[in-house]
Amino acid sequence: MITLNQNSQTPIYDQIKLGLKGLVKKGLLKPGDAAPSIRKMASDLKVNPNTVARAYRELTAEGFFESLRGQENIISPRAGSLAEHAARRVSESLETALKGAMESGFSWTEVEKMIAALKRKLL
Amino acid sequence: MNDSILETKGLRKAFGPKEVLKGLDLSAERGEVIGILGRNGSGKTTLFSILLDLTAADGGSAEILGLRPDGSGRLRGLIGYVPEKPAFHGFMTALEVLEFRARFFKRWDMAKALDLCRKLELDQASRVSAMSKGNLAKLAWIAATAHNPELLLLDEPTSGLDYLVRDHILNGLIHELTEGGKTIIVANHRMGEMGGILDRVCVLRDGAIAASHAASFLAEEAFRATVRLESPVSLPAGVVALGGGSALRDFAVFGREKLERLKLDPAFAGAEISPLSLEDSFKVLLGE
Helix, strand or coil: CCCCCCCCCCCHHHHHHHHHHHHHHCCCCCCCCECCCHHHHHHHHCCCHHHHHHHHHHHHHHCCECCCCCCCCEECCCHHHHHHHHHHHHHHHHHHHHHHHHHCCCCHHHHHHHHHHHHHHHC | CCCEEEEEEEEEEEECCEEEEEEEEEEEECCCEEEEEECCCCCHHHHHHHHCCCCCCCEEEEEECCECCCCCCHHHHHEEEECCCCCCCCCCEHHHHHHHHHCCCCCCCHHHHHHHHHHCCCCCCCEHHHCCHHHHHHHHHHHHHCCCCCEEEEECCCCCCCHHHHHHHHHHHHHHHHHCCCEEEEECCCHHHHCCCCCEEEEEECCEEEEEEEHHHHHHCEEEEEEECCCCCCCCCCEEECCCCCCEEEEEEECHHHHHHHHHCHHHCCCEEEECCHHHHHHHHHHC
16 A cells, blocks of 8 residues: 655655555545554554554644544545645656756756666666 | 663673673663664573563663562563563463463453464464464464563564564564553564664674664664775774775765765765665674
């Protein structure tokens, strides 16, 4: 469901947040759905439940989860726009990286080769 | 969080002329998950048996859950222990082992024990003498947790187990953590699989805790610098050579600040920086 990169410098709780937003963006989770419980998520990812709890707490604070009592882990109607927002940040940083590549003297062909190599690595 | 559950000071233990622990200081707060990283024979098992009040220390002090190991065995009832090589009476069945142990632990929860048997797929009627390594490990896990201990000491709980059994044990561990308040100290040679669960990693070397790092620090601030070196360089603290004999060399760098400083060194100007995997970080910490 969510894949963690244990070697990434992005903290695990951030990866969990991004992963859940990604699931909403892909339409695999919809407002009103329950996200996996903390225990389930921790077991699936083999991480400390405190780490999942932190991600869920922040997601609740951001409005991604409903904040009503007894409704923990329910995807809120606002989740979609939050997921879009997160996705836009990714596309912005990609743009910055590509601009940087151009300025450093990479050609488009080289950049495309780099992207193809990354795709093989990530998928 | 300032709720100390375990504290040892200057713990010493020798077996004959062989000094195993030489002044070990370790502390744990409630709810912490601590990984003890040490090579074979570094004294992890000795440390555990002192904490369990099974072996008396030669010197130093230990306080666990407000008690001191005094030979009375009171501590054992409050701690859950998974030994490296679990041993039960061979003639007993799994159920008999659990019933036998129930008599020694005031807080033994038989319903929990039987529920765990079902979850871990351990046949209650199977006989200990005929158990596979995996089933023995499951029984050891159930025996260690059925009395709801506040402190779990795990000595290589997953070594030599197949993927599915390991998964069962890790999930059991996560389940205990979800219940809350549990403090766990785990020794594991292959700490990588535990990486996501640990709060802190302590390195046991030469009979003492040589280093203690937050797990998040190792995950987020350990780097590998690959560089072509024409001449030998002197390495600042926090930078460890990873081998590679020729001009092309690998270094482990701990801490973002150290990395930034290293980059200022002209010799490292062209270094390729990548994250250092948790497994590799552990290897460096062990070998240092």
